[in-house]
Amino acid sequence: MQIIAQPYTFTAADRQRIEALGYRIEGIPADRPLESFVPALFPNFDLAGLLEIIDKLFAPTTPLAIQRRIQYNIPAETLHFIFRNSTANEDEAVAFDRVVLRKGGELLIKHMYCLVPLPYQGKGLIKPIFQASLQQYVNMGIRKIMVHAGLGGGGYTWARHGFVAVEPNEVQTILNDAYNKLSANEITPVERIFSKYYSDHPAGGEFPMILWANLPGMKEVLRGSDWNGSLDLHNPEQFRNFSNYVFRP
Amino acid sequence: MSFDLKYQSDHGSTGEELIMNVSELEETGAVVEKAVREGYFTLADALSAYRLSEIEYVAYLLLKNKGKLEVIDKENQVVGALYYLVEAFHAPSASFDASGKKVMKELETIVHTSPLRDNNLFVA
Numbered sequence: 087m088q089i090i091a092q093p094y095t096f097t098a099a100d101r102q103r104i105e106a107l108g109y110r111i112e113g114i115p116a117d118r119p120l121e122s123f124v125p126a127l128f129p130n131f132d133l134a135g136l137l138e139i140i141d142k143l144f145a146p147t148t149p150l151a152i153q154r155r156i157q158y159n160i161p162a163e164t165l166h167f168i169f170r171n172s173t174a175n176e177d178e179a180v181a182f183d184r185v186v187l188r189k190g191g192e193l194l195i196k197h198m199y200c201l202v203p204l205p206y207q208g209k210g211l212i213k214p215i216f217q218a219s220l221q222q223y224v225n226m227g228i229r230k231i232m233v234h235a236g237l238g239g240g241g242y243t244w245a246r247h248g249f250v251a252v253e254p255n256e257v258q259t260i261l262n263d264a265y266n267k268l269s270a271n272e273i274t275p276v277e278r279i280f281s282k283y284y285s286d287h288p289a290g291g292e293f294p295m296i297l298w299a300n301l302p303g304m305k306e307v308l309r310g311s312d313w314n315g316s317l318d319l320h321n322p323e324q325f326r327n328f329s330n331y332v333f334r335p
Numbered sequence: 336m337s338f339d340l341k342y343q344s345d346h347g348s349t350g351e352e353l354i355m356n357v358s359e360l361e362e363t364g365a366v367v368e369k370a371v372r373e374g375y376f377t378l379a380d381a382l383s384a385y386r387l388s389e390i391e392y393v394a395y396l397l398l399k400n401k402g403k404l405e406v407i408d409k410e411n412q413v414v415g416a417l418y419y420l421v422e423a424f425h426a427p428s429a430s431f432d433a434s435g436k437k438v439m440k441e442l443e444t445i446v447h448t449s450p451l452r453d454n455n456l457f458v459a
Binding site: 176183196197198199200201202207208210211212213216233234235236237238239240241242243244246247275278279282294296297299300301302309323327331332334335 | 343344345346347348349350351352353354355356357362363365366369370373374375376380384385386
């Protein structure tokens, strides 16, 4: 799947579209409007278009009040957009929460929350959102997607998507758990992958969780795990795998 | 189940929905291929570790390379398919009996002397 970057200029009209959706916009400094910030720091980002798709697909999934907020911080170079309903019950919650930021000269996006209420899971609401998101990431030249894999079995699922683990101590914790749960035969390849990776990359921040996820016994270990991961959109293999999944009919 | 606001993460069900149309064969085959390519295992060890048979791996390679195979004529599709078969059975063929080894040797000769060797078809 090839995604072609598309130019876009965010203007005051985009801000008005976002406000029309019901978003409360909070910026630092307050006298600099969103349209002076987005095109300068996050070029080609059709934020209004993305938020409209989220509203169209996610808003009908809940009878509860929805909180819509945008927080931007010009000195910190961060943009946070939040769409979520007012419940702490995971089975009823709907949320789409992202932070775009610059770090070391590169653009990153943190996937904070994305979920729909239980009756709407697996019903085709997610792919259009991720397709639209990925298009925007390409437009902006975002380097990495950051995720905290753990919620709702995400430790297993995001590993299967090719997200790599960035914190060696978290990988060690998962290995320790695997020692307790797997048989001697099952742990051998798990250990081999761990040893080779950290032998080749001491303190490495791209542990290939996907190689663990498909090993016998590791599904249950990873479903209970909690780790910080990233997906490098400039890495051809990681980008190709993820975009193939996202755009598959 | 509680939705812990301090626990920031895309939900597992979100990722499951994105991957729901990916077959187990495709997913496991791709992992075997990666594990071998990056030197974590030999092909034989990877197939054993991920519990994929040689035939399943051949099927994975054929499906993955369907596009590449279909652009060549049918005669050469056979050679392309043989290449994946030879690759997958290279290690286990060491334990074949004499007639089995002879078959493998002939298949290897066909594949390695094919004009297709010069294009990217043989890059699995």
